[in-house]
Every structure is written in C-alpha cells, then in structure tokens.
Amino acid sequence: MSFSQAALDELATRYTAAWNSRIPEEVAACHAPNSQIVINRGDPSVGHTGLAEMAAGFHADVPDLLLTSGGIRAAGNHVIFLWTFTGHHAETGNPLDVSGWEEWELDESLKITSSQGWFDAEDYQMQVDGSAG
Numbered sequence: 032m033s034f035s036q037a038a039l040d041e042l043a044t045r046y047t048a049a050w051n052s053r054i055p056e057e058v059a060a061c062h063a064p065n066s067q068i069v070i071n072r073g074d075p076s077v078g079h080t081g082l083a084e085m086a087a088g089f090h091a092d093v094p095d096l097l098l099t100s101g102g103i104r105a106a107g108n109h110v111i112f113l114w115t116f117t118g119h120h121a122e123t124g125n126p127l128d129v130s131g132w133e134e135w136e137l138d139e140s141l142k143i144t145s146s147q148g149w150f151d152a153e154d155y156q157m158q159v160d161g162s163a164g
Contacts, residue, residue: 032108032139042141043103043112050098050116055086063142068133070148093118093127101130110135125161129154 042061049057059082062068067077068085076085090096093116101113115130131150135143 032137034105034108034137034141038141039103039105039110042110042137043100046112047098047100047114050086050096053090053094053096055083055090058086059083061143062146063138063144066142066144066146068146068148071150071152092121094121095119101132105137108137110137120159123159123161125159127155127158129158 046058046061049061056079059079062079062082065078066082067075068082069075070085076082096116096118098114098116101115103110103112105111112133112135113130114132115128117126117128119126129150131148133149134147136145138144
C-alpha cells in the first residue's frame with residue numbers, strides 16, 4: 032500500500048489542525064478505533080478514549096499548545112510525521128519549544144493504526160523548569 036504525497040500532506044494538515052483545535056476527540060479521530068500511541072517508550076494510550084485522554088493531558092500541561100508540521104514521509108504504510116510545538120507550561124508559565132516525530136502505521140483510509148511518538152524528554156523538562164538554554 033502506498034499513498035500520494037498530496038494525500039500524506041493532507042493528513043499532516045488534518046492532524047496538525049486536530050491538535051490545534053484543543054479538542055482531544057479531534058486528535059483521536061485521526062486514528063482507527065483500536066489504534067494506540069506509545070510516547071518515548073511509555074505506557075500505551077489505546078483506543079479513542081485513551082488517545083483523547085493523552086491529548087487532553089498535553090493540552091492541560093500546555094494550554095496554548097501550537098503544533099506545526101515539519102513534514103511527512105512514507106515508505107508504504109509506514110509514515111514519519113515531524114512536528115514542533117510551542118506554548119507555555121500551565122504550572123510554571125515557562126515557554127516551551129519542543130520538536131519530535133511520530134512513526135505511524137496507516138490503514139487504507141489514511142487512519143493511524145499505531146503510533147510511536149518521540150521527543151527529548153530531558154530537554155522538555157529543562158524548559159518546564161526554566162533551566163533550558
């Protein structure tokens with residue numbers, strides 16, 4: 032299975048808009064019903080409920096989160112989505128500028144069936160604490 036770059040770009044746009052909507056269910060809607068995400072080898076968030084809870088957690092931590100897409104590439108149905116988010120940490124008020132990526136498996140309808148998310152957790156924590164830079 033392969034997808035056109037135009038279809039992948041549209042998926043990246045849709046996924047980015049879902050995060051920026053601040054509606055966790057919009058993020059979950061980009062996934063197949065039994066999809067899951069694992070971030071930095073942590074515990075999986077499974078199904079639309081788990082995915083919405085994961086997104087809600089990020090939105091609670093960074094209420095003004097703004098996600099931007101850094102590109103999307105595919106090899107068959109395996110996809111890499113590059114992203115950066117900015118915003119301010121809810122508790123500390125410190126500015127955040129975090130980059131990472133997600134590795135997706137897609138079904139034929141361009142729904143995410145599984146995701147591995149990656150970002151530098153140590154750098155993120157330093158930004159939250161105000162000790163970055």
